[in-house]
Amino acid sequence: MxxxxxxxxxxxxxxxxxxxxxxxxxxxxxxxxxxxxxxxxxxxxxxxxxxxxxxxxxxxxxxxxxxxxxxxxxxxxxxxxxxxxxxxxxxxxxxxxxxxxxxxxxxxxxxxxxxxxxxxxxxxxxxxxxxxxxxxxxxxxxxxxxxxxxxxxxxxxxxxxxxxxxxxxxxxLDIWQYIYQENIPIVPLYYAQSRPVVERDGMLIMVDDDRIPLEAGEVPEEKVVRFRTLGCYPLTGAIESRADNLATIIEEMLVARTSEREGRAIDKDGSASMEKKKQEGYF
Amino acid sequence: MNSTGSPADIEGYLEDQASKTTLRFLTCGSVDDGKSTLIGRLLYDSKLIFEDQLAALEADSRRQGTQGGEIDLALLVDGLAAEREQGITIDVAYRFFATDKRKFVVADTPGHEQYTRNMATGASNAEAAIILIDARKGVLTQTRRHSYIVSLFGIKEVVLAINKMDLVDYDEKVFARIVDEYRHFAAGLGLTITNIPMSALNGANVMGGSDLMPWYDGPSLLEWLETVDVSGGLDEDPFRMPVQWVNRPNLDFRGFSGTIASGRVEPGLEVQLLPSGARSRVARVVTFDGDLPTAGPGEAVTIVLEDEVDASRGEVICAADDPIDTSDQLAVHILWMDEHELYPGRQYYLKTATKTVPCVVTELKHKINVNTMEHQPARRLELNEVGVGNLSLSDRVAFTRYGNNRELGSFILMDRQSFATVGVGLFDFSLRRAENVVWQALTVDKFSRSEIKHQKPCVIWLTGLSGSGKSTIANVLENRLHDLHRHTYVLDGDNVRHGLNRDLGFTEADRVENIRRVGETAKLMVDAGLITIVSFISPYVTERRMVRDLLEDGEFIEVFVDTPLEICEQRDPKGLYRKARAGEIKNFTGIGSEYQAPENPEYVLSTVDQTAEESAEQLLKFLADRDIVQR
Missing domain, CATH: 3.40.50.620 (HUPs)
Incomplete structure (x- = not known):
């Protein structure tokens, strides 16, 4: 830096x-x-x-x-x-x-x-x-x-x-460890808590405001969820979890068998898609 | 991994993690040696592959795998799309895994000769190396190359991983023969070698031992990685910290921020700043988390000194009782990394630690064949070639021999136009002449010489294609200046090539040297107080800039004689274009060799619709406007 x-x-x-x-x-x-x-x-x-x-x-x-x-x-x-x-x-x-x-x-x-x-x-x-x-x-x-x-x-x-x-x-793991060690504030969405969600294409999407079009008869469900990665709310899947503090998040990570970017919808359009996006200037 | 899960367990776990050391190592080997499979195996067996990655891997293995539907671990590692298609690793890729004992960063680099630069990149930050050998093939040219680069870049700890033992029936004799051959070859490289027979494909001797090779009782690869000592003793070396940034939040605080390269610092330490030479004492070692009583290698700190010392970025703060060397003339090793060759005489920017200075490779002594380590004569360095030569820097820098300290002994070379990194190098030693050849200060100086001539000396540098009219304009201009009683001299390309530069041809290397000599000559003439007119094709931007930098501000007047190639070719006063078109002259500027037009010349002359007299008159007016001549 x-x-x-x-x-x-x-x-x-x-x-x-x-x-x-x-x-x-x-x-x-x-x-x-x-x-x-x-x-x-x-x-x-x-x-x-x-x-x-x-x-x-x-x-x-x-x-x-x-x-x-x-x-x-x-x-x-x-x-x-x-x-x-x-x-x-x-x-x-x-x-x-x-x-x-x-x-x-x-x-x-x-x-x-x-x-x-x-x-x-x-x-x-x-x-x-x-x-x-x-x-x-x-x-x-x-x-x-x-x-x-x-x-x-x-x-x-x-x-x-x-x-x-x-x-x-x-x-x-380094990131989480450092957050823990240095007591760095993070967005509360990383911690589990009861939140209204709907299921879309196998992902739990949080109903963060009323711009999300609900299908006829669809009612958001309250679930105890957290986010492993944050982005645009309609594109970011939540996971069901009880981890509501850093120690339990890290513990959950250690036993996790699903890698981080799975929660992001944009990576799934073809396996070389991130490389292409990067060449175009995406971070 | 455990899932016992009380916060106390997690805290214990995190403490363990925080106290783990990190080992950075390099893997080198060719496409067929099974390198990617080995790294894939380390990641796979250390459970660092997540379920979704595994699912993608299985799908990829069915589609592109080479293991007949079995999981192809190499596909985990080969990153970029283009590489996957070609089946080779092009760049350096970094992988991460951890065991209970250590964290690991793997630099995965390709092994072909055309990727020597990539391997060097991986080696530059690695503390250990794994050199892979295919047991069926034994020590190859590439093994020698990898070993040489590993050694050159200062890695001491090496595993010779004799892989694919499964394909030679786990035969001890094969292993022993290769070990023997390698030991013989690597004797002079200063490496500490551990030989391990293995099969990355089935994991034998990768993570743990193997029943398949009962005759081997050494460590497995992972055991070795977990225990190898690479501390290097930087802690005991004298204190050195390059200043990155002067930290001045307000008038009451002035600190020097940097990362400690070697040794320890504490308040009270007597220090010297080099190359400036200022001395002081450390008052505080400041960090965000409070002042430190002591700090050591790798720590990023801000040092406050007791005295008001005027130091800037690029200085190295060091222990006063054991200060770092400084020099502006250095013997170095260079690894060239650019498509355009390195030529002695051409200028580059050199960056070492936090200092950037213009530099010239004054002499290329030889290049080193990376396959055989033979010394070969060289007049230039091409992409991926390693050479030994001398550097002349425009300013003194603090430096250490690379073997003593990587951070203070390494440098990169940047192109002066694009700023691209074109080469890297290692400092070997300072050349004595820097210390012994003192500039002779003369009492009569440039100012006094030019004053009695009532003129401001300068170089009027006419650049343009052959036949553009440079020499004719130079001649008319000198005549007009002479009439005005100005003291002048014309350096003409053709004429100089009859004498001073008689030994030079028209290759790129010779053209660079040609301009360097003329530039130095012009500089002497300016020093003598003369208005010097240079009429040279001088096709390259870099060389013209080199001459500009030799002179003081305002002394170099670049005049672009802008005559299009078609017109020059029509004029063809010396019949040279005709010969070049006929293939009788090679490297002719505009035909076989490039002309780089000036980007910001002081003056542009368009000769298409005007005579040489009119052009000279325009120049004369321009010089008068600049107060170089009064009319």
Whole structure:
């Protein structure tokens, strides 16, 4: 993080409000102490995030005294783009990928921190910590800068940028362990509690507001659930669980036999789909 | 894993986890050695494969697997879509697993010669290496290459994993023969070698021992990984911390943030900052979690000094009683990583620890054949080649021999246009001449020389294709300046090649050297106070920038004689284009060799619709506007 600060002209931290973002932000507070992190947070709001995420976001930014930029793709909003009307692929592309590019272009950020980890998914295992993007924000897996020792090359020309992944070599277990060890606040949705859900394509979807179209006679059911990963509520599956504190979450993880990204609908469109999305500029 | 589940158990578990050490290791071997299968086996047997991944793996195995419907563990590991299709691992992939004793980070790298750079990348952060050998094939050229790179990049602990023992009937004699052959070859590499016979396919000697090879009583691979000692003694080395970032939240606090590269620091330690040389004493070791009484290698801290020291990023704070060396002339090993070759004389940016400086490879002594370790003469380095040479830096840097410390002994080279990382290297030692050759300070300087000529010395650098009109314009311009009683000199490409540069041809390497010499000559002439007109094709942006950097701000006036190739070819005053088209001249700029037009020249001359006299007149006006000549 300090290397980015020293080499970039206008860095930003992408803040997705999830547990990895919470860890990344905590690390930034440490890295620059006693200074505040000398860059703003950017949240790309798809307008379909869980309400509790948004409350948490605003509260944390205020508590820590860091600058928060919220960007919403207004064109997408005026066209009424959403996961129910347009499907997960179009929604994610317009409200997340395109919206992120808009924000990066608008503020002319030349370096953006992201919380992605190499253990999450096979194509991420090969991405650099300092990941070069051309002026169209594209990632070229065949043409990455060699990254040896801890010598990071963050230099770019005008229009080009870096995505930087400080948590690249952390595993999911590392993240939870660190949250536990450092007592880092996370969105309460990670903890089990009774929540109204409906079942869609085998996934438990939380009825977070009244935009979710219920079928005739369909009644949301109260179940004790939690989320292992957070995103747009219509695309994020809950799991039934009684784990309502960190110790029990970690215990549940240790016996789990289903990996983390299964709760995300977007990974299922073909096994090389994440790599394709990344090349297009998705995180 | 256990599921006993009271919070106390979990806390105990987490404490155990926090105290586990992490081992980073590299696996090297070729496509057919079973490397991906081995890593797949480690992940599979350490239960790090989740149910949904397993389901996907089974489906993939049926579709693309090479194990006849059995689970193909290699498919777990091969990441990118393109690789899956080709069946080879292209890049470096990182995998993670853990046992009760240690956490592991595996750098999985491809083994072909064209991927030497990828292997080096994996090796740079690894503490141990597994070199795979196919028991049927024994020690191959690639085994030698892998061993050399592992050794070059400072890995000491190595497992020679003799794999596919199942295909040689678990024969001890086969194993012993390979071990013997390898020991003989690796004698000079300084590696500590452990030989393990195994079968990644069925897991023999991977996680635990195997009944199939009762004659082997050494550790299994995992036992070795869990116990190998790679501490390296950084703790006992003298204190060094490169300054990453100057931490100044307000006027009352000024600290130097960095990650400790070696040794320990505590308040009261006397320190020196290098290369600047300032001295002080540590007042505080600051972290978010409070001040520390002491901190050691790998810890990211902020150091506050007792005195107001004006230090910036790139300095290394070190123990005053055992300071780090500094130099601007260094002998180095370089591994070239770019499609465009390295040429001595060309400028790059060098980054070491937290400092970035322009540099030139002044001399290439030889390259090393990574397969045989033979030294071969070299005038350039190509992609994946390793060479030994000398570097000249534009500023002193703090450094350590790579063998002593990886963080302070390593560097990367960046292209000056694209900033791409084009090469990496290891510092060997400082060249004496940096310390002994002192710049002779002369009393009569550039200013006094030019003052009595009533002019501002500069270089007017005319660049453009052959036949664009450079020499004609240079000649007219010098005449006009001479009439105005200015002191001038013209360096003309063709003329210089008759003397100073008579030994140079037209390859890219020679063109680079050609411009370097002319640049240095022009610099001497500017020092002598002359208005120097250079008329050179000078096709490459990098070299023109190199000359610009030799001179002071405002002294280099790049003039692009912008005549299109078709017009130059029509004019063809020396008949060279005709010969080039006929194949009689190779590497002719514009035909067999590229011309890179200037991006931001001081002046552009379009010669299509004007005479050389008109062009010279325009330049003269431009020089007058810049106060270089008064009219």
């Amino acid at each position: 300090r290397e980015v600060m020293a080499e970039a002209e206008n860095p930003v931290m992408l803040y997705s409000i999830g547990k990895d973002s919470s860890v990344m932000l905590h690390l930034a507070m440490k890295a620059f102490y006693p200074s505040k992190p000398p860059f703003p947070l950017l949240h790309v709001d798809t307008t379909w995030k869980f309400r509790e995420m948004i409350e948490f976001r605003d509260r944390r930014a205020a508590e820590l005294g860091v600058d928060l930029i919220v960007h919403i793709n207004q064109e997408g909003v005026s066209e009424g783009v959403g996961p129910f009307s347009h499907g997960s692929a179009v929604h994610t592309d317009i409200m997340k990928t395109q919206s992120l590019k808009q924000a990066l272009d608008k503020y002319k950020f030349d370096a953006a921190f992201g919380g992605a980890r190499r253990d999450e998914e096979k194509s991420r295992a090969k991405e650099r910590i300092f990941s070069f993007r051309n002026p169209q924000h594209r990632w070229d897996p065949k043409n990455q800068r060699p990254e040896l020792w801890h010598l990071y090359n963050g230099r770019v020309r005008a229009g080009e940028s870096m995505r930087v992944f400080p948590l690249s070599n952390w595993t999911d």
